[in-house]
Amino acid sequence: MRTIFFGSPEFAVPCLEALHETSEVAAVVCQPDKPAGRGLSLRAPAVKLRALELGLDVLQPKKVRSPELAERLRDLGADVGVVVAYGRILPRAVLDAPRLGCVNVHASLLPRWRGAAPIQWAIVHGDAKTGVTLMQMDEGMDTGPMLASASTPIGPHEDAGALSARLSSMGAELLQRELPRYVTGELVAEPQDDAAATMAPLLSKEHGRIDWVQPAQAVHDQIRGMSPWPGAHTTLGSRPIKVHRASPSTLDSDGALPGEVTALDADGIWVACSEGTLQIQELQESGRRRVDARSFVSGRGVAVGDRFSSKVTAA
Numbered sequence: 001m002r003t004i005f006f007g008s009p010e011f012a013v014p015c016l017e018a019l020h021e022t023s024e025v026a027a028v029v030c031q032p033d034k035p036a037g038r039g040l041s042l043r044a045p046a047v048k049l050r051a052l053e054l055g056l057d058v059l060q061p062k063k064v065r066s067p068e069l070a071e072r073l074r075d076l077g078a079d080v081g082v083v084v085a086y087g088r089i090l091p092r093a094v095l096d097a098p099r100l101g102c103v104n105v106h107a108s109l110l111p112r113w114r115g116a117a118p119i120q121w122a123i124v125h126g127d128a129k130t131g132v133t134l135m136q137m138d139e140g141m142d143t144g145p146m147l148a149s150a151s152t153p154i155g156p157h158e159d160a161g162a163l164s165a166r167l168s169s170m171g172a173e174l175l176q177r178e179l180p181r182y183v184t185g186e187l188v189a190e191p192q193d194d195a196a197a198t199m200a201p202l203l204s205k206e207h208g209r210i211d212w213v214q215p216a217q218a219v220h221d222q223i224r225g226m227s228p229w230p231g232a233h234t235t236l237g238s239r240p241i242k243v244h245r246a247s248p249s250t251l252d253s254d255g256a257l258p259g260e261v262t263a264l265d266a267d268g269i270w271v272a273c274s275e276g277t278l279q280i281q282e283l284q285e286s287g288r289r290r291v292d293a294r295s296f297v298s299g300r301g302v303a304v305g306d307r308f309s310s311k312v313t314a315a
Contacts, residue, residue: 001183002026004073004081004098010046011164012084014172015105017050019082022176025056026076031087032060065091073097079183083137084171095137100183102137104144105171107164108200109133109151111192114142115200119167120160122200124225126217129153130163132171134178136189141199145189148178157247159227205230211310212259216248216276234259234308236301241308244290245282253277259308268293269302 001023005016008031019025028051036043051058061069070093073081081102083090095102108118110133115121122130131151138144150170154163181187208230210219223232223246232243246268253272256262263270268279284290285301296302 001080001180002076002078003179004029004076004078005047005051005084006030006081006086006090006102007047007084008045008087009085011107011168012047012086013050014168015082015084015175016047016054018172018176019179020054020056022180025054026078027057027059027073029059029061029073029086032062064088064094067093070094070097080179082175082179084175089139089141090137092139095139103147103179103182104135104137104142105175106133106135106142107167107171109149110135110142110146111194111197113200114197116202118200119164120200120203120225121198122225123154123158123160123163124222126221127154130167132167132174134174134182135192143192143194143197145191147182147187147189148174150174157224159224161228203230205233208232209310210234210243210308212271212308213274213310214258216250216273216278219273219278220246220248235311236306236308240286242284242286242290243280243282244284245280247279247281248276249279250276257307259310261302261304261306261308264293264297264302264304266294269297271308 003019003023003025004027005019005025006029007016028047030045030047033042033044048058073094074097078098080100081098083102083104108122109131113121129151131149133149134147136144136147152170178187208226210222210232223243226232234241234243253262256272258272258274260272261269262272262277268281271278271280281293282290283296
């Protein structure tokens with residue numbers, strides 16, 4: 001089995017390793033190195049670094065719609081292309097370059113959460129389970145027919161970073177188990193139910209802004225879903241605050257306004273929501289280090305009656 005791998009971030013590395021164990025990887029295609037950090041020095045994608053360690057050929061095209069790229073991929077004589085979080089929409093000429101086209105390992109149970117951020121939106125919306133899907137690729141956004149899937153429950157306090165690591169490993173196991181069966185024609189593709197589809201748009205910093213006029217459980221899910229990026233954030237007076245960890249409660253807020261601090265104890269800062277209260281356990285003021293609630297309270301960072309806000313403050 002001869003393959004081409006398309007992928008860029010750390011999430012895709014286990015799938016590359018699995019493919020390397022079960023096939024001859026003719027080439028690895030990833031996004032170009034990008035400026036990062038304060039010095040804006042070029043940083044290579046995680047997939048590139050691992051591919052070079054494995055001694056694989058790496059391609060980093062600036063344009064995926066160039067005829068030259070499609071021709072180069074066709075010349076590799078691959079049976080199938082495998083795409084995992086590559087980060088760009090591939091044109092038909094590239095998808096058709098391998099003999100059997102391209103398949104995608106997607107981090108959701110399709111057709112739920114098509115798009116760029118399926119892990120985060122599954123958590124934000126309080127889904128009880130998620131998983132990974134192996135699908136044939138077409139030119140749509142995760143719309144191709146499904147070949148195989150594996151599901152897993154989402155832990156009540158699991159954040160997007162932790163879930164991403166689990167799904168990354170699950171995707172590698174699914175790929176290793178099912179891709180050879182696809183190449184030999186054993187798998188039957190099942191069309192997606194477009195009527196049941198939901199979209200998982202690319203995240204922005206705005207998605208992390210906490211709306212306290214929500215139930216405590218919804219705020220908790222948003223905090224988990226936005227971790228580690230873009231982070232759930234709010235303001236306390238004029239001070240930007242990032243909330244890293246919290247826990248929901250059905251305790252009545254006794255008429256307090258949403259966002260209002262109702263109590264302080266050794267374990268957290270209790271904040272009223274539209275339903276129930278949220279116990280903030282770890283937070284971070286802009287420009288300072290991340291601390292637990294006890295340290296923040298002991299530093300007189302907050303008092304009962306203060307109110308967290310959803311409003312944007314001037315920098």
